[in-house]
Amino acid sequence: MPAEPTAHGAHAAGPDEVPAAAPTRESAAGRIPQRLAQAALKDLPWEVGVAKPDPAIVVDKVTRTFGGLTAVSVDHLEVQRGGITGLIGPNGAGKTTLFNLLTGFDQPNTGTWSFDGRDLGKLSPHQVARLGVVRTFQLTKALSRLTVLQNMLLGAQGQKGESFLRALVPGGWRAQEKENTERAMDLLRRFKLDAKKDDFAGILSGGQRKLLEMARALMSDPKVVMLDEPMAGVNPALTQSLLGHVKDLREEGMTVIFVEHDMDVVRDISDWVVVMAAGKIIAEGPPESISQNKAVVDAYLGAHHDAPLTVEEEDRVLAEADAALGREDGRSTGRHGTDEISSDGSTR
Numbered sequence: 001m002p003a004e005p006t007a008h009g010a011h012a013a014g015p016d017e018v019p020a021a022a023p024t025r026e027s028a029a030g031r032i033p034q035r036l037a038q039a040a041l042k043d044l045p046w047e048v049g050v051a052k053p054d055p056a057i058v059v060d061k062v063t064r065t066f067g068g069l070t071a072v073s074v075d076h077l078e079v080q081r082g083g084i085t086g087l088i089g090p091n092g093a094g095k096t097t098l099f100n101l102l103t104g105f106d107q108p109n110t111g112t113w114s115f116d117g118r119d120l121g122k123l124s125p126h127q128v129a130r131l132g133v134v135r136t137f138q139l140t141k142a143l144s145r146l147t148v149l150q151n152m153l154l155g156a157q158g159q160k161g162e163s164f165l166r167a168l169v170p171g172g173w174r175a176q177e178k179e180n181t182e183r184a185m186d187l188l189r190r191f192k193l194d195a196k197k198d199d200f201a202g203i204l205s206g207g208q209r210k211l212l213e214m215a216r217a218l219m220s221d222p223k224v225v226m227l228d229e230p231m232a233g234v235n236p237a238l239t240q241s242l243l244g245h246v247k248d249l250r251e252e253g254m255t256v257i258f259v260e261h262d263m264d265v266v267r268d269i270s271d272w273v274v275v276m277a278a279g280k281i282i283a284e285g286p287p288e289s290i291s292q293n294k295a296v297v298d299a300y301l302g303a304h305h306d307a308p309l310t311v312e313e314e315d316r317v318l319a320e321a322d323a324a325l326g327r328e329d330g331r332s333t334g335r336h337g338t339d340e341i342s343s344d345g346s347t348r
């Protein structure tokens with residue numbers, strides 16, 4: 001079970017901690033974008049596929065199969081503009097595959113999806129990013145061997161230098177590079193990573209890596225940011241600081257979609273939660289609706305997410321665990337062997 005969430009700013013930052021984002025976000029007037037997003041979603045029915053008042057992303061009949069396995073089968077999904085939408089579900093539910101499809105890193109077998117009414121089908125990740133939809137990636141081994149600043153520059157989109165003709169005009173390339181470096185340094189300062197710009201990304205702490213992933217995604221000045229497990233592997237003491245940075249994205253008018261397994265985090269920052277299981281969306285609604293939804297409890301949270309087990313149930317769970325361990329002893333491969341590398345190539 002994840003630890004109980006602590007109040008924002010309740011702890012003092014230690015030497016290895018990620019400092020909280022700018023304190024201005026807790027203004028006297030409260031978080032206006034948060035209030036707007038929550039007000040817009042407040043009266044919607046808690047139904048799969050429900051229409052949102054102002055959708056930024058609309059997904060229709062998107063399926064993706066790998067051999068005989070249907071990884072994603074989403075009939076209809078709308079993501080409200082300016083809100084934080086949490087995407088949850090058990091391992092293998094199809095969350096990362098859906099992220100890959102929406103950002104052009106993978107192509108579906110069927111279906112359409114759009115951003116601001118513009119069809120994103122058949123676009124490359126680069127083209128999708130130029131339109132304003134980006135996703136974070138976990139730091140792979142290759143990226144770990146680049147410096148923090150080099151990682152940031154990789155996140156820049158629309159570089160004039162990547163065009164062959166423009167590459168023949170070195171002045172134009174240099175001007176773009178200077179602009180990108182300035183933008184990178186601004187972001188690194190905001191995420192308190194500027195002093196580490198020349199360090200190899202591989203030596204950053206877990207929390208600093210997450211900040212770098214987020215900062216890198218912001219290099220292209222996106223409108224929609226998809227965060228893949230922004231809190232995974234982060235020391236619990238740093239979680240609140242990172243949560244503050246995620247909320248700041250909404251305060252700046254961005255639409256945020258994030259995948260997360262920690263339900264305390266999901267409850268804390270989501271305006272709306274979408275639940276996937278076996279490729280399908282099985283529920284959606286405000287965070288408080290999720291633990292009341294039987295399909296979600298059965299598929300993901302478990303029947304006893306909030307209640308202690310009875311003695312009989314405890315015996316049954318222990319017997320099942322014993323049996324599973326026995327099966328594990330008998331074979332060396334399992335889910336982990338195949339899932340340590342995600343479909344985007346990043347390590348888990």
Ligand SMILES: Nc1ncnc2c1ncn2[C@@H]1O[C@H](COP(=O)(O)OP(=O)(O)OP(=O)(O)O)[C@@H](O)[C@H]1O
Pocket residue numbers: 066069070071089090091092093094095096097098338339342343
């Ligand atoms: N490139 C691929 N080739 C074959 N199967 C894949 C590939 N990518 C994903 N899958 C399979 O598709 C299913 C959905 O995987 P996906 O990684 O999208 O799930 P997830 O919900 O993100 O899981 P997790 O929470 O473990 O990250 C899984 O059964 C996975 O093994």
